[in-house]
Amino acid sequence: MLILRLLLFTFLHVALAHGAGPAPVLTDAWRALAEGLFSDANELFSAARAAHPGDRAAQLGEALSLLQLQPHTNSRVQRGVNMLEALLAEDTADEIGVRARYFRARAEHVHRLSPTPLAAASHYERVISEHPAHPLAGQATVKLALIRLYRMQTPVELAFEFSGFTERASTLPSAAARRDLHLILGEAALRLDLGEAAALDHFLAALDVGIELRPMRADTLVRVGELAAELSRPDIARAHYAAFMEEFPRDPRFLAVSERHAALPSPATP
Amino acid sequence: MKRENLTTAIGLGLLAAFFLLAAARVLTRPSGAETSDADGRIVLRFAHWQLESGLRDALDELAREYEALHPHVRIEQVPVPNRTYAQWLQTRLIGDNATDIIQLPRALEDETLARHFLPLTTEVELPNPYNAGTEFADLPWRETFVDGLGGAFSYRPTLLEYYGIPMSMFTIRIYYNRDLWRRLLGDAPPPTDYENFRALCAEAAAVAAREGIQAIPLVGSYDNGPILITRFVGSQTQHLAATISRSRTLVATQADINLGYLRGEWSINDPALDAAFSLAREVSLLMQPGYSQLRHEDATFHFTQGRALMVTSGSWDAPVFRALCDFGLGVFDIPIPGAEHPRYGPQVLGPASEADTSTGMAFAVTLRTPHRAEAVDFLRFLTSHAGNSAFSRRSGWLPSVVGVTPTEELAPFLPRIEGHPAGFGLFFGNGSAITQLVSRANSLLISHSGSVEEYRRVVGAGIDAAFRHDLGRSSRNQLMNISRQDLLLAGRLALAESEPHAERISALSESQNQQESLRAWIEFELARHPAR
Numbered sequence: 096m097l098i099l100r101l102l103l104f105t106f107l108h109v110a111l112a113h114g115a116g117p118a119p120v121l122t123d124a125w126r127a128l129a130e131g132l133f134s135d136a137n138e139l140f141s142a143a144r145a146a147h148p149g150d151r152a153a154q155l156g157e158a159l160s161l162l163q164l165q166p167h168t169n170s171r172v173q174r175g176v177n178m179l180e181a182l183l184a185e186d187t188a189d190e191i192g193v194r195a196r197y198f199r200a201r202a203e204h205v206h207r208l209s210p211t212p213l214a215a216a217s218h219y220e221r222v223i224s225e226h227p228a229h230p231l232a233g234q235a236t237v238k239l240a241l242i243r244l245y246r247m248q249t250p251v252e253l254a255f256e257f258s259g260f261t262e263r264a265s266t267l268p269s270a271a272a273r274r275d276l277h278l279i280l281g282e283a284a285l286r287l288d289l290g291e292a293a294a295l296d297h298f299l300a301a302l303d304v305g306i307e308l309r310p311m312r313a314d315t316l317v318r319v320g321e322l323a324a325e326l327s328r329p330d331i332a333r334a335h336y337a338a339f340m341e342e343f344p345r346d347p348r349f350l351a352v353s354e355r356h357a358a359l360p361s362p363a364t365p
Numbered sequence: 366m367k368r369e370n371l372t373t374a375i376g377l378g379l380l381a382a383f384f385l386l387a388a389a390r391v392l393t394r395p396s397g398a399e400t401s402d403a404d405g406r407i408v409l410r411f412a413h414w415q416l417e418s419g420l421r422d423a424l425d426e427l428a429r430e431y432e433a434l435h436p437h438v439r440i441e442q443v444p445v446p447n448r449t450y451a452q453w454l455q456t457r458l459i460g461d462n463a464t465d466i467i468q469l470p471r472a473l474e475d476e477t478l479a480r481h482f483l484p485l486t487t488e489v490e491l492p493n494p495y496n497a498g499t500e501f502a503d504l505p506w507r508e509t510f511v512d513g514l515g516g517a518f519s520y521r522p523t524l525l526e527y528y529g530i531p532m533s534m535f536t537i538r539i540y541y542n543r544d545l546w547r548r549l550l551g552d553a554p555p556p557t558d559y560e561n562f563r564a565l566c567a568e569a570a571a572v573a574a575r576e577g578i579q580a581i582p583l584v585g586s587y588d589n590g591p592i593l594i595t596r597f598v599g600s601q602t603q604h605l606a607a608t609i610s611r612s613r614t615l616v617a618t619q620a621d622i623n624l625g626y627l628r629g630e631w632s633i634n635d636p637a638l639d640a641a642f643s644l645a646r647e648v649s650l651l652m653q654p655g656y657s658q659l660r661h662e663d664a665t666f667h668f669t670q671g672r673a674l675m676v677t678s679g680s681w682d683a684p685v686f687r688a689l690c691d692f693g694l695g696v697f698d699i700p701i702p703g704a705e706h707p708r709y710g711p712q713v714l715g716p717a718s719e720a721d722t723s724t725g726m727a728f729a730v731t732l733r734t735p736h737r738a739e740a741v742d743f744l745r746f747l748t749s750h751a752g753n754s755a756f757s758r759r760s761g762w763l764p765s766v767v768g769v770t771p772t773e774e775l776a777p778f779l780p781r782i783e784g785h786p787a788g789f790g791l792f793f794g795n796g797s798a799i800t801q802l803v804s805r806a807n808s809l810l811i812s813h814s815g816s817v818e819e820y821r822r823v824v825g826a827g828i829d830a831a832f833r834h835d836l837g838r839s840s841r842n843q844l845m846n847i848s849r850q851d852l853l854l855a856g857r858l859a860l861a862e863s864e865p866h867a868e869r870i871s872a873l874s875e876s877q878n879q880q881e882s883l884r885a886w887i888e889f890e891l892a893r894h895p896a897r
Binding site: 132198234247283311322349 | 475476479480511512515522524607611612613614615616714715717718719720721782783784785786787844847848849851852853855856857858859860863870871872874875876878879881882885886888889892893
């Protein structure tokens with residue numbers, strides 16, 4: 096394996112030095128990253144960057160691979176952070192700059208051995224304010240909501256934050272971010288006692304956007320049925336219980352849901 | 366040259382010689398076992414740890430049938446003992462000489478899967494050609510499995526990829542010795558309710574003692590005991606689990622259980638737990654004293670030798686018992702108390718559903734096999750309607766494929782679809798610290814000299830710290846997953862322009878945000894409710 100890796104590394108250096116474009120190599124590197132092969136990705140990005148020192152995409156890739164390279168150490172994460180900072184010092188407005196800013200926030204939020212969410216929040220805010228139409232601004236808003244909702248604060252402050260993110264949820268630049276923010280706000284409403292009605296609205300909005308993971312869709316249909324029944328909105332409960340029974344006949348909750356469905360008041364006749 | 370120097374030189378010389386020899390062996394060894402035989406046929410090897418009677422024969426017969434259909438392929442089975450399987454697998458994967466197909470073990474990290482196994486996500490969305498001419502001809506392969514490949518062996522949610530193709534599924538039942546039953550209990554039918562079960566155990570013990578028959582009514586062991594007790598305890602926590610579900614999903618997640626405790630939403634003195642502990646103690650006392658000192662093999666030995674009337678085990682043991690027992694074998698479902706039971710009924714919602722029984726014995730294709738297409742094709746063959754029917758019939762194991770009619774012998778093992786979600790068991794879901802605490806206190810609950818009160822006192826004294834430890838560990842594990850997913854997302858974002866990853870990016874971000882939301886809640890509640 097070691098010999099093969101050395102050969103690969105040498106080959107890449109030679110290939111790149113002789114004018115072979117970086118694109119195919121970077122594609123392999125990004126694919127390795129997408130498949131979770133972080134050390135392979137790191138080697139490929141390093142080789143590409145050594146051959147083309149000014150390649151911002153290669154630098155971004157190498158920086159990201161360092162955030163998870165094993166063994167996971169503070170110094171490796173810091174090297175990755177330094178590379179992201181260097182990219183941001185050059186340009187914050189191009190696509191690489193936007194990604195560098197977003198992952199700079201992620202480095203503080205989840206990659207450091209001791210995460211610092213408050214430091215992450217300021218980077219998320221910059222992604223949102225400087226690139227409001229970029230899909231990563233939507234994801235940055237979701238992450239920022241998690242930091243702002245789940246922190247020690249008074250009930251008034253919590254209600255203020257919740258209402259602020261509720262207003263933003265329908266305006267996010269990507270459907271995935273809208274769905275994720277609605278799900279997070281719905282769950283926060285239940286966990287932090289912000290009201291069943293608010294939770295129901297957010298879960299309904301998430302279903303409207305489209306939930307992709309089957310277990311999450313099953314859970315959300317049950318939640319909507321339960322909350323709507325509790326809030327005396329039997330039509331909504333009926334429709335969502337029925338959707339659950341049709342889509343998830345082998346779920347162990349099937350019998351419980353069918354009993355609840357049957358116990359709802361009859362639909363009003365026109 | 367001095368004598369000492371000469372000795373050192375010879376030693377170093379020998380060391381160098383052996384190093385060179387070893388290096389030469391490594392460099393000249395083939396990359397794996399031979400990939401074709403003397404006749405030029407492709408050799409496809411599959412490894413597994415299922416050494417149960419009949420299993421290897423069933424797989425062998427299927428392999429021969431596949432070879433008849435594909436004369437250019439030869440299939441070899443590589444059975445590996447369970448106790449050494451993890452080490453064997455790790456060595457083979459790292460040494461790059463693994464078999465083409467491997468049974469996936471339970472605990473396999475994301476990185477190992479991603480690095481060494483072939484994702485079958487594209488393949489499972491296509492019809493299985495071996496189902497041509499059947500009602501499943503046009504169905505995606507994934508949808509032909511009873512769990513839609515949603516089981517932990519098949520689908521890895523953190524990677525959003527399918528890897529394992531399962532052969533069977535497993536349920537838990539009580540086996541009994543029909544001959545011994547007749548001697549001890551006459552024509553009494555198997556029990557259908559809890560009180561009847563207890564009465565039969567007492568009756569069997571009394572008759573055996575009176576007539577000098579060496580027979581344990583219900584043999585237990587460290588492995589068999591808990592799987593029986595868990596079913597009974599789960600019946601008593603059904604209501605409680607539904608009540609403490611903050612997520613309003615009708616089932617309690619692990620976070621609901623642990624955080625609900627920290628938030629004061631339930632306590633160790635809850636009436637449901639009082640009933641659960643009492644029931645666990647009653648059921649434990651039905652088994653022989655000191656049962657937790659024995660292992661599964663010991664319980665199996667007692668039962669197959671005719672020295673135990675009943676034993677609790679999974680459907681995986683059915684072919685073993687059929688092969689080893691020279692007496693008639695009976696099977697019945699675990700008789701949990703019904704809602705009408707005066708003591709235990711109030712906590713019960715109803716019989717627990719087994720509709721979510723997921724599949725197992727899953728095979729995956731190694732990433733570096735030179736015969737990727739043939740390996741996938743063989744798995745399609747094994748799990749076609751006809752292939753899985755033959756496997757189930759010959760092995761005596763439940764099928765994993767929809768529409769396969771099990772043999773009459775397997776009928777009692779079919780999952781019970783009707784029912785309510787089970788509650789949590791004696792270990793309060795799972796978690797290393799709470800498992801250790803409950804295990805340490807276990808003897809207080811299951812021994813004749815113990816008591817529910819003493820057990821509750823010991824568990825109650827440590828439960829807060831145990832839950833905090835497990836929540837902290839869970840949060841750290843989630844952080845590892847979340848941070849890994851960040852890079853998977855980054856890779857997919859970069860590839861999105863050239864490859865069709867958009868849908869996977871959306872699903873991956875949904876999965877990641879859910880985990881981050883759960884982790885944020887755990888960290889928040891841990892900070893909000895300091896240790897008691």
